[in-house]
Amino acid sequence: MSVLVYTESEEGKIKKIALEAVSYAKALADQMGTSVTAVSINANDTSELGKYGASKVLEVSNEKLNKFNGEAYADVIGQALKNEGAEVIVLTSSANSKFLAPTLAVNLEAGYVANVISLPESTSPFKVKHSVFTNKAFATTEITTNIKIIGLGKNSFGLKEKETSATNEAFSPNLDAHDFDMEIVSVDKATDKVTIADAEIVVSAGRGLKGPENWGMIEDLAKTLGAATACSKPVSDMGWRPHSEHVGQTGKPVASNLYIAIGISGAIQHLAGINASKVKVVINNDPEAPFFKAADYGIVGDAFEIVPKLTEKLKEFKAQNA
Amino acid sequence: MKILVCISHVPDTTSKINFTDGDTKFDTNGVQFVINPNDEFGLTRAMWFKEKQSATVHVVNVGGPETEPTLRKALAIGADEAIRVNTAATDGFSVAKQLANVAKEGGYDLVIGGRESIDYNGGMVPGMLAKLIGANFVNTCIGLEIEGDKATAIREIDGGKETLKTSLPLVIGCQKGLVQESDLRIPNMRGIMQARTKPLNVKEPIASNAETNTISFEKPAPKGAVKLVDSVDELVNLLHNEAKVI
Numbered sequence: 001m002s003v004l005v006y007t008e009s010e011e012g013k014i015k016k017i018a019l020e021a022v023s024y025a026k027a028l029a030d031q032m033g034t035s036v037t038a039v040s041i042n043a044n045d046t047s048e049l050g051k052y053g054a055s056k057v058l059e060v061s062n063e064k065l066n067k068f069n070g071e072a073y074a075d076v077i078g079q080a081l082k083n084e085g086a087e088v089i090v091l092t093s094s095a096n097s098k099f100l101a102p103t104l105a106v107n108l109e110a111g112y113v114a115n116v117i118s119l120p121e122s123t124s125p126f127k128v129k130h131s132v133f134t135n136k137a138f139a140t141t142e143i144t145t146n147i148k149i150i151g152l153g154k155n156s157f158g159l160k161e162k163e164t165s166a167t168n169e170a171f172s173p174n175l176d177a178h179d180f181d182m183e184i185v186s187v188d189k190a191t192d193k194v195t196i197a198d199a200e201i202v203v204s205a206g207r208g209l210k211g212p213e214n215w216g217m218i219e220d221l222a223k224t225l226g227a228a229t230a231c232s233k234p235v236s237d238m239g240w241r242p243h244s245e246h247v248g249q250t251g252k253p254v255a256s257n258l259y260i261a262i263g264i265s266g267a268i269q270h271l272a273g274i275n276a277s278k279v280k281v282v283i284n285n286d287p288e289a290p291f292f293k294a295a296d297y298g299i300v301g302d303a304f305e306i307v308p309k310l311t312e313k314l315k316e317f318k319a320q321n322a
Numbered sequence: 323m324k325i326l327v328c329i330s331h332v333p334d335t336t337s338k339i340n341f342t343d344g345d346t347k348f349d350t351n352g353v354q355f356v357i358n359p360n361d362e363f364g365l366t367r368a369m370w371f372k373e374k375q376s377a378t379v380h381v382v383n384v385g386g387p388e389t390e391p392t393l394r395k396a397l398a399i400g401a402d403e404a405i406r407v408n409t410a411a412t413d414g415f416s417v418a419k420q421l422a423n424v425a426k427e428g429g430y431d432l433v434i435g436g437r438e439s440i441d442y443n444g445g446m447v448p449g450m451l452a453k454l455i456g457a458n459f460v461n462t463c464i465g466l467e468i469e470g471d472k473a474t475a476i477r478e479i480d481g482g483k484e485t486l487k488t489s490l491p492l493v494i495g496c497q498k499g500l501v502q503e504s505d506l507r508i509p510n511m512r513g514i515m516q517a518r519t520k521p522l523n524v525k526e527p528i529a530s531n532a533e534t535n536t537i538s539f540e541k542p543a544p545k546g547a548v549k550l551v552d553s554v555d556e557l558v559n560l561l562h563n564e565a566k567v568i
Contacts, residue, residue: 068479070449070459095480099461102449105415111533112414114444127537132442136339139442141536181458182488185474189482197480201567225568237503243464244478249335249440250359250498258567269335275542279565281557282548297560298548310554317558317568 002037003029004086005054006077008094012044016159016198017092019052023160024119024152025090026053032088032123036164039080039171041065041073050166052159058083058171064180067187068096072179074103079173081108081147089149094197101151111143114151134249135275153276154197155255196247199228201258202277204247206232208263208284208303212240217304218262221311224318230254232264248273263303266291283307323377323468323490326428327365328421328435328447329396330358330411331389335440341539348441348539357392360436364496366505367466368434369400375468378402380428384411384420390522397517398509404520409527412535414442418450419530425455431471431490437462437497445495452493460486464499 005025007018025036035055040046042065046057058080065072077100081089089104091097093115105112115131117138125142131153132139196202203222209215215229222229229245236246247254249269255276262283264270271294274280282295285302292298299306333339333353340349357365371377381396383389384407393404407420425433433452438445445461452459458473460466464483465476471490476483478499494500509517551557561568 068484070461095462095478098445099449099459102414102418102446103453103459105446105533106418106450106453109533112444112446113534114446132539133333133339134440134443136541137341138540138542139536140538140540141534143534145533182460182486185485185487187479187482187484189479193481195481233503243499244483246498258561258565272335279561279567281561292548292550294545295548296546296565297557298550299552299554299557300550306554310557313554313558314568317562321562 001034002084002086003032003034003088003090004077004081004084005036005038005090006097007038007040007043007046007049008092008096009040009043012042014040014043014046014048015094017094017154019048019159020155020157021090021092021152022049022052022054023162024157026162026164027119027160028088028090029053031119037080037084037086039077041076046168050164051161053162053164054166055164057166057168059168060171060173062175064175067184069180069182070099070103071181072175074100074107075175075179076173077104078107080171083171087147089147091149091151093151093154097151101149105149108147109145110147110149111145112149112151113141113143115153116150117153117156131276134253134272136272153255155257155276155278194226194228196228196230196245196252196254199256201225201227201260202230202247202254202256203227203260203262204230204232204264205235205262206264207234214304215241217307217311221260221307221314224311224314232270233267261291261295262307264291265289266294323371323375323432324428324430325368325371325377325379326425326430326433327361327368327379327381327396327401328433329361329365329381329383329392330436330439331355331383331385331392332358332439332441335359339541345538345540355392357395358436358439360438360440360497362506363498363500364434364436364494365396365399365401366501366507367496369507370501371468372400380405380430382407382421382424384409384417386410393522394517395509397520397522398513399507400513402520404522406522406524407527408524413532414444414446415450415533416530418447418454420527421447421451422454423528424525425451431492432468433457433491433493435493435495437495448493448495455491455493457491457493458488459493460488461495463494463496466494466500
């Protein structure tokens with residue numbers, strides 16, 4: 001009857017979004033009068049999971065699973081669910097979780113709702129609220145199947161510590177050859193940069209920067225804040241910045257704590273994509289830019305003057321608060 | 323090679339989102355519908371396979387007659403044939419089941435869908451469809467080459483990309499990057515004329531079940547006014563003491 005949560009790791013380290021998923025699973029388990037079981041794949045250290053409310057951790061250790069594989073990972077999570085007799089699975093909104101969730105849903109004949117933003121308003125019937133129309137609206141949806149899969153929207157619940165004594169158990173799922181019909185040839189990933197998916201702060205810039213050669217000050221600001229860099233659609237279309245940095249309705253969604261938009265006017269598609277961010281700051285020389293209507297804080301002025309000053313000020317601030 | 327491109331009929335990205343019938347239905351009043359942008363990237367790549375590798379390209383949508391102009395647009399862009407499964411799209415699973423039936427009957431080598439539709443953002447149909455027909459699946463696909471029955475796909479991962487080797491039949495959930503924005507095609511007059519006579523087959527749905535049921539919609543609470551500040555000192559102070567994000 002427990003709530004199962006898949007706790008993603010990277011290079012053996014449990015990801016922060018996984019801890020948010022455990023926090024959510026714990027609150028949900030409390031609501032349902034049950035406990036949380038986490039399943040981790042090739043994580044080195046799962047001791048943190050208890051701190052956020054996991055009572056049991058199923059640890060899978062298998063060399064074949066070193067690289068992500070949607071089919072195989074879905075198989076592992078499905079078997080963990082059966083092992084536990086769980087009825088609800090909590091997943092994150094990472095690229096990998098979104099990859100495996102539909103496979104898992106078909107395997108388990110489970111109803112799946114993505115981008116869930118809060119605890120169920122009721123668990124019988126099971127009704128959850130999730131974002132739709134790229135954050136321009138929310139829907140309340142009932143999951144009618146016995147087994148339910150929740151894809152938790154990033155940064156929608158937060159980390160909530162709930163010290164629980166967790167027991168660890170080794171778990172060895174049965175994997176069949178079909179699980180590995182896909183071969184990963186190469187992975188190309190910048191390890192020294194904060195990704196938009198993981199970032200708590202995102203610094204984003206648009207056409208107002210006039211050219212790709214002016215991104216140095218954006219990168220400096222991002223580095224000072226430990227932030228990821230992002231850009232608007234025209235900037236990625238013109239090839240000033242890679243597509244992977246394009247945020248907005250057809251690009252990546254951003255759900256960071258702080259989003260700083262520099263020289264971005266704020267087209268409706270862009271605003272939709274970043275709407276789930278908690279605090280938005282806009283720096284733009286046009287006081288009529290639509291972004292000012294969507295932002296919490298704004299400075300009207302020349303980005304080329306303000307951004308370096310802001311970086312300097314933040315460096316001072318960091319030094320004082322270190 | 324036979325390719326099936328799944329086309330979702332969605333409100334244009336600039337649409338104002340409103341609800342009607344006591345907030346239980348999307349208000350289509352004054353809304354222009356388009357091919358889901360993620361699907362359009364896929365359709366454009368399919369056109370490349372048609373031109374360079376002589377692929378046949380069919381498009382499919384699950385929906386009522388009101389979605390036919392969207393399918394005609396896909397035909398005008400260059401698809402050879404369209405199929406409309408004549409039933410309302412209720413939830414992701416029931417749509418995936420209808421599409422799986424079309425995919426199986428048509429014996430397609432490659433099924434292309436968008437990573438997600440920009441209306442319900444479920445992002446589940448391509449993955450479910452792949453599982454239902456027993457095909458390989460690559461999500462957030464930003465590159466695809468096919469040689470015989472072998473495929474090489476590039477997938478976007480958080481913070482980078484990954485190159486995969488797999489085989490047909492294959493389903494992909496694609497996004498921008500599979501083709502560039504500048505590769506998208508605007509139908510020309512010839513395409514539009516030809517589209518009028520290309521087959522658009524209406525197919526009755528198979529028995530299917532929804533697993534989820536949306537009860538109501540709501541819009542976010544209106545936002546308070548922006549706080550304009552004059553200096554970076556003040557901004558840093560507010561971000562630290564008021565917003566508490568740094």
